[in-house]
Amino acid sequence: MLGKESDRPYREFNDNEDDEGDTRSQTLYEAITGEQEELNESISQDDDTRDINPYMKFSKTCLKNVFTVVLILIYLLLTTVAAFLAYQTISDFMEKLHNPVMSVTYNEVDSFPHPGIALYPGQAKLLSCKHHNHDHIPPLVDPGKQQEGDCIINNVTYYGPFMNETQKNAVVVRGPSNVRSRELIFMQFSHNDSKEDFSAISYMLFSKFSDFNQSANQSEFMMACEKNYSMWTFSGGFRTWVKMSLVKTFGKHDENVEFHQESAVVKFNDRRPELERSNELFFVVFEWRDPFIQEIKVIVTANPWNSIAILCGVFMALFKAANFAKLSVMWIIRMRKRHLRNKTRELDQVASEKQS
Secondary structure, three states: OHHHHHHHHHHHHHHHHHHHHHHHHHHHHHHHHHHHHHHHHHHHHHHHHHHHHHHHHHHHHHHHHHHHHHHHHHHHHHHHHHHHHHHHHHHHHHHHHHOOEEEEEEEEOOEOOOOEEEEEOOOOEEEEEEEEOOOOOOOOOOOOOOOOOOOOEEEEEEEOOOOOOOEEEEEEEEOOOEOOOOOEEEEEEEEEOOOOOOOEEEEEEEOOHHHHHHOOOHHHHHHHHHHHOOEEEEEOOEEEEEEEEEEEEEOOOOEEEEEEEEEEEEEOOOOOOHHHHHEEEEEEEEEEOOOEEEEEEEEOOOOHHHHHHHHHHHHHHHHHHHHHHHHHHHHHHHHHHHHHHHHHHHHHHHHHHHHO
């Protein structure tokens, strides 16, 4: 009885051990199998990646090359635009340098310097010269006869600069100054027994009477004025109202002063006896038009510093573009050499595997 009972638990123990051993072995087998499968999968994945990597590398290299070529084309386009801008900047600068613009400003004054009025009466005789204010000229008293005046008058004889040294006689009068009170000068001339079809008296305006009065040689001064200033005329039998305006032109090296004028003509109603009408009368009034001096300045709008700054920027862009193109070409050459070297290595490996 004891033997049988002792055999029974032994068998049960052995059965349990066998079951546990089977379980352990099965678990170990499954673990080993799983590791082998994972290893096979990793190997297959490595093989796949090895199979895929050359194509991926080739596609990436091709994409980089295309991108680099596109960038080079863009930089070449930008370089062309920069060169065009440089040419356009230089052309605009040269055009502005040779074609300055005129700037006109108006300077208001209370009074002008006394201008010089040079008259060339010829055979005519100066009867009167008088200052008046506020545009008021009193009625004529005894026209055609000598009258009192209050003007400063000088007589000058000189040779004309343009008419083969023809001698000229000029009556130089100091002009009005006070523009606020509308100062004017009223002058009368008479001319007896005129044999000309048309009779007129010429006159010339110059900027400062004081320059003429203080000059050492007044004849040379008048010759120089006739070269630089324009001549006008007023006719007999009328009252010519001359309104003057001063224009200053500032050039590159000197300053030029000239007069502009507006004239109005009024017919003289001659009430003298018939015998006295053979003596032709001339009337002229000189007055400032307004208290503004017109100043004209020559301005060169071409700024060399702006042009130099633009050109520096353009040349920097050209340098950067050239440097980038150089680096891009060097990178393409390097990538090409690397690709050829890898391809040669692969061909050598294939050849060695075939030989083995």
